[in-house]
Amino acid sequence: xxxxxxxxxxxxxxxxxxxxxxxxxxxxxxxxxxxxxxxxxxxxxxxxxxxxxxxxxxxxxxxxxxxxxxxxxxxxxxxxxxxxxxxxxxxxxxxxxxxxxxxxxxxxxxxxxxxxxxxxxxxxxxxxxxxxxxxxxxxxxxxxxxxxxxxxxxxxxxxxxxxxxxxxxxxxxxxxxxxxxxxxxxxxxxxxxxxxxxxxxxxxxxxxxxxxxxxx
Amino acid sequence: xxxxxxxxxxxxxxxxxxxxxxxxxxxxxxxxxxxxxxxxxxxxxxxxxxxxxxxxxxxxxxxxxxxxxxxxxxxxxxxxxxxxxxxxxxxxxxxxxxxxxxxxxxxxxxxxxxxxxxxxxxxxxxxxxxxxxxxxxxxxx
Numbered sequence: 001x002x003x004x005x006x007x008x009x010x011x012x013x014x015x016x017x018x019x020x021x022x023x024x025x026x027x028x029x030x031x032x033x034x035x036x037x038x039x040x041x042x043x044x045x046x047x048x049x050x051x052x053x054x055x056x057x058x059x060x061x062x063x064x065x066x067x068x069x070x071x072x073x074x075x076x077x078x079x080x081x082x083x084x085x086x087x088x089x090x091x092x093x094x095x096x097x098x099x100x101x102x103x104x105x106x107x108x109x110x111x112x113x114x115x116x117x118x119x120x121x122x123x124x125x126x127x128x129x130x131x132x133x134x135x136x137x138x139x140x141x142x143x144x145x146x147x148x149x150x151x152x153x154x155x156x157x158x159x160x161x162x163x164x165x166x167x168x169x170x171x172x173x174x175x176x177x178x179x180x181x182x183x184x185x186x187x188x189x190x191x192x193x194x195x196x197x198x199x200x201x202x203x204x205x206x207x208x209x210x211x212x213x214x215x216x
Numbered sequence: 217x218x219x220x221x222x223x224x225x226x227x228x229x230x231x232x233x234x235x236x237x238x239x240x241x242x243x244x245x246x247x248x249x250x251x252x253x254x255x256x257x258x259x260x261x262x263x264x265x266x267x268x269x270x271x272x273x274x275x276x277x278x279x280x281x282x283x284x285x286x287x288x289x290x291x292x293x294x295x296x297x298x299x300x301x302x303x304x305x306x307x308x309x310x311x312x313x314x315x316x317x318x319x320x321x322x323x324x325x326x327x328x329x330x331x332x333x334x335x336x337x338x339x340x341x342x343x344x345x346x347x348x349x350x351x352x353x354x355x356x357x
Binding site: 106110113117175179182183188189191192195196197198199207 | 312315316317319320321322327328330331332334335337338339341342346347348349350351352353354357
């Protein structure tokens with residue numbers, strides 16, 4: 001049995017030389033989301049988008065990348081809105097059932113991490129859902145009709161197990177939507193990050209469904 | 217990276233996973249740990265099927281499927297039930313990393329396959345004592 005073989009076979013993919021995925025040591029949150037983050041940087045600093053890591057596409061080379069046309073930025077904005085909505089649902093559930101606070105802490109932390117990363121990637125003007133954005137990010141142009149409790153927030157079931165089951169179903173839906181987003185992302189590095197978000201939501205869906213049935 | 221290279225890397229990882237799960241499933245006591253035994257057997261069946269699918273995918277992409285190594289180092293001594301579950305967990309975590317890399321380096325049907333495999337590996341971690349993570353398969357985040 002050769003030492004290190006399992007580790008070599010099951011980790012460290014892909015080799016940095018061959019892969020469009022940045023080397024692990026050089027991978028920051030910004031570079032991890034590839035094109036979308038880079039485009040965000042373009043808006044802020046006016047840098048040219050040269051060196052953006054993205055999958056080769058016939059139409060990508062012909063079309064200049066701008067915040068309006070980069071499909072990965074639109075994708076990031078959509079996922080950001082979905083992740084923020086999930087965070088809002090969890091907050092509403094904890095508000096109705098304070099006893100579930102500890103049980104939902106892991107899910108809340110995960111989706112907050114997803115929102116934090118995506119927020120850096122999406123320019124303010126590309127945000128999909130102003131009502132779902134954190135209040136400190138709200139721009140003066142946000143309609144004053146937006147209330148503290150968005151109209152889209154659904155009612156939380158009265159019984160805690162049922163409330164957990166509803167959250168589990170929403171996590172499942174978020175995971176499915178996330179996989180679709182990862183499938184269509186142009187940047188391979190961004191697709192990888194979206195896939196991880198979807199896998200995280202799938203984990204929480206199972207954990208919450210188990211909790212709803214008293215198995216955890 | 218070419219499509220064939222991306223598939224070959226995933227196949228190499230799956231060869232290792234098949235080896236490990238066959239070893240773990242063979243060491244568990246089905247009478248003393250029936251639930252763990254069932255989960256290890258299910259993981260072995262799943263990874264063996266994935267290995268076969270990846271082999272076919274490499275061939276379909278025009279490649280010569282990479283062969284398995286003769287043996288692989290197990291993640292731990294794998295004697296107690298706790299060690300067996302821990303070994304299964306770390307193997308699924310590494311598989312999720314392999315599939316995440318495959319998501320980044322593939323497109324279309326192959327990327328969809330990687331997405332499904334990655335999600336399954338992430339969920340399967342829970343059956344071996346893992347907890348939901350913010351960034352499964354992406355250790356640097």
